[in-house]
Amino acid sequence: MTTTTHSVAATIEATRRAGTGALVGYLPVGFPDLATSVDAAVALVESGVDVLELGLPYSDPVMDGLVIQKATQTALEAGFRIRDVFTAVEAIRSRVDAPVLVMTYWNPVMQYGADRFADALMNAGGAGLITPDITPDSAADWLATSERTGLDRVFLAAPSSTDARIVTTVAASRGFVYAVSTMGITGARHDVDAAARTLVSRLRAAESENVCVGIGISTADQVAEVLAYADGAIVGSALVTALAEHGVSGLARTAAALAQGRSR
Amino acid sequence: MTILGELPGPFFGEYGGRFMPESLITAIDELAAAYDLAKSDPAFHAELRELERTYSGRPSIITEVPRFAQHAGGARIILKREDLNHTGSHKINNVLGQALLTRRIGKTRVIAETGAGQHGVATATAAALFGFECTVYMGEVDTKRQALNVARMRLLGAEVVSVTTGSRTLKDAINEAYREWVTSVETTNYIFGTAAGPHPFPAMVRDFQKIIGEEARAQVMELTGRLPDAVVACVGGGSNAIGIFTAFLDDPGVKLFGYEAAGDGIDTDRHAAAIERGRPGILHGARSYLLQDEDGQTVESHSISAGLDYPGVGPEHAYLSDIGRATYLPTSDTEAMEALRLLSMTEGIIPAIESAHALSGALKLGRELGPDAVILVNLSGRGDKDVQTAGDWFGLFDEGAVQA
Structure with a gap:
């Protein structure tokens, strides 16, 4: 297996050189069940997704809209456990060579133990964490653990972030900075906010190497629009909907269609 | 210090x-x-x-409740009447x-x-x-x-x-x-x-609620010539409790008691006793005691009282518990409802079910502390909103209604 350290940045760099930009695809682990969620993630990569973002189901997902809430609730009701994430990452990495980030609210990591969680993720071949409900100024444990392990740490930046906070977020992030496209939670939207473009240029001014834009992106046109100014486009709810309604093959079609947005 | x-x-x-x-x-x-x-x-x-x-009606009064107190080992029980505020609670x-x-x-x-x-x-x-x-x-x-x-x-x-x-x-x-x-x-x-x-x-x-304790401290001093031995409140998130505790935090002789909702009982899985049965975790932006499973998934709480039906608790209460300045104890649905009926029938005051948890705590505490004790209870809200629940609980509606 190839080394996972900093593979996210390397992958994004490769897509930049190729002139396509990166497509980041989100799916929750354990939805609709563990085995299918692994197959679904593999299908994403085989359909053109460059970086995987695997969601860890959590009881109180305050940054997620209804589509993702319903999927993660289903996973929890089916008995999802934290250790299933490591099983899934390992299984996915044995089948495809895309970097895998885990998107998780902080309490499950804290309860598992940040060090123990990081070690297990490393052993499974994971690349790092996206942490939507903690910020660098409240993440001392995670900063220390990620320094020790070399795992990527993706923090979020929002249109409402102050200049000073943008600087801190860029400095603390590794892999990429997750630019929240709009003031809102996850879910498809007709228009990806103009605020996203402004936020990306502010992050660039703060010397962020890699900026990926997420929230509200659900079509190939939107992927193309975002990749005109950002390094990556993150799609979540649209993929979860495709998987819920049409299974893995339907998901693969949706992902392939979204991937068309990269080459424009 | x-x-x-x-x-x-x-x-x-x-x-x-x-x-x-x-x-x-x-x-x-x-x-x-x-x-x-x-x-x-x-x-x-x-x-x-x-x-x-001119609007909410402060200061709220205190009321001593001797007929209720007969059921609490004869201790003096004094209620801080936040139920009388405009809108009916603290x-x-x-x-x-x-x-x-x-x-x-x-x-x-x-x-x-x-x-x-x-x-x-x-x-x-x-x-x-x-x-x-x-x-x-x-x-x-x-x-x-x-x-x-x-x-x-x-x-x-x-x-x-x-x-x-x-x-x-x-x-x-x-x-x-x-x-x-x-x-x-x-x-x-x-x-x-x-x-x-x-x-x-x-x-x-806390700062906006601490007026409860500031007023009550002076009122109890005026009525009894001394500080209370114990201050009692119910605890969900904990705003009425911290509101009445704060003025007494630096009075070492005053014991502070918070009563968490024990629902069907703390040894069942249907309760809301975050301090008693939870462990530290992060929910809703703060680190505090939290009812959660091994994986950090929040566990659903249960209480007959909607206002106490919360799996977490305010962080200052977690701290006061750890340093031993305040004591947090569970009290069940049944105990709270009995206290609700007792205050209604002995004093003509129908408390909110939330506040009835504090009253039930005061009944137990009074029997422990004895007749010389002065106990201040935060009556954080009135029970008008709970008449339906109480009616169902005690069978007070037409078919087979219970007359006192």
Whole structure:
């Protein structure tokens, strides 16, 4: 297996050189069940997704809209456990060579133990964490653990972030900075906010190497629009909907269609 | 030495903090900064005092309840009558403060979460008074068991959103309010109802509620010539409890007791005793005791009282418990309902089910402390909203109604 350290940045760099930009695809682990969620993630990569973002189901997902809430609730009701994430990452990495980030609210990591969680993720071949409900100024444990392990740490930046906070977020992030496209939670939207473009240029001014834009992106046109100014486009709810309604093959079609947005 | 009554946050020992999505940080930090300015501005306090005097009805009185106290080992029991405030509970104290702050920061819309509906009603009331738009998030389970308060909020001009995700109670109402706040934060202030959540809420809500204890301390001294032996309150998130505790925190002779909802019993899986049965974790922006499973998934709480039906607790209570300054004990649905009926029948005061948990605690405590003890109880709300629940519990409605 190839080394996972900093593979996210390397992958994004490769897509930049190729002139396509990166497509980041989100799916929750354990939805609709563990085995299918692994197959679904593999299908994403085989359909053109460059970086995987695997969601860890959590009881109180305050940054997620209804589509993702319903999927993660289903996973929890089916008995999802934290250790299933490591099983899934390992299984996915044995089948495809895309970097895998885990998107998780902080309490499950804290309860598992940040060090123990990081070690297990490393052993499974994971690349790092996206942490939507903690910020660098409240993440001392995670900063220390990620320094020790070399795992990527993706923090979020929002249109409402102050200049000073943008600087801190860029400095603390590794892999990429997750630019929240709009003031809102996850879910498809007709228009990806103009605020996203402004936020990306502010992050660039703060010397962020890699900026990926997420929230509200659900079509190939939107992927193309975002990749005109950002390094990556993150799609979540649209993929979860495709998987819920049409299974893995339907998901693969949706992902392939979204991937068309990269080459424009 | 640290003055316990003035802990500024964001941390209370290892508890508290500000663990929030970046999208909300700017708004929360602005609120914290605005509150810091307001706190030291005499004009702000003057305005708040005037509203309390002419609108919410402060100072609230104290009432000694000797007939009730006969069932508590003969100890002297004194109630702080927050039930007599406008809107019927202590919640208005905090809401008026935060409404003034909302106007200061130039926002014109407020949102709130509510469990029993008391905080929602108070927020809808203040919104009407200040001319704010208002949306209140309430779990679907709670909209059913507190239907009267839903109608009250709508009558006051507020929109009530019934939350159908998760456990459909207070916890999920807060989640939904956060989700909405992310989208509307430019125009909207979140009036948080309890002394929990991210900084500045625990310290700010405490500061707006501490008038309860400040008044009561002086009133009890005047009535009895001394400080009480014990101060008792119910604890859900913990705003009425911290409100009455704070003035006594630096009186070492005064014991402080918080009663958590034990629901069907703390040895069942249906209770809301976060300090008794939880362990530290992060929920809704703060580190505190939390009912959670091994994986850190929040466990659903249960209580007959919608206002106490919350799996977490404010961080200052977690700290006061750890350092031994306050003692937190469980009291069950059955015990609380018995205390509710006892106060109603012995004193002609129908308490809120939340406050009945404190009364039930006082009954037990009085028997322990004996007839020389003076016990101050925060009667945080009135029971009008709970008549349906009490009627069902005791079988008071027509078919087979029980007459005293």
